[in-house]
Amino acid sequence: QVQLVESGGGLVQPGGSLRLSCEFSGPMVSIEEMGWYRQAPGKQRELVAVINSVDSTNYAESVRGRFTISRDNPKNRVSLQMNSLKAEDTAVYYCNALVGINRSWGRGTQVTVAS
Secondary structure, three states: OEEEEEEEOOOOOOOOOEEEEEEEEEOOOOOOEEEEEEEEEOOEEEEEEEEOOOOOOOEEOOOOOEEEEEEHHHEEEEEEEEEEOOOOHOOOOOOEEEEEEEEEEOOOEEEOOOO
């Protein structure tokens, strides 16, 4: 059974930095894509950043240049370095993995940007 365990998150002031990590566990299969999505109160879940098996990345326009996604294949871990955080980055951040046609989700970790 696939499991995604997230770590990181918390409260940070505007302009600060946080790092999120997510580790995949389960059957040793090829993970085609891993990434991060977020959901703010009253809004739909949206893509933040994803990285595929050949390390090609895709970012939401709102985070491009501030966030960096990276992947450590031997450990099936993906990290999201978030710099220059803004109040509008406040949301629950969810790790996601695409294995074949199946998507799995972590439980989410809260990121709050406030002074």
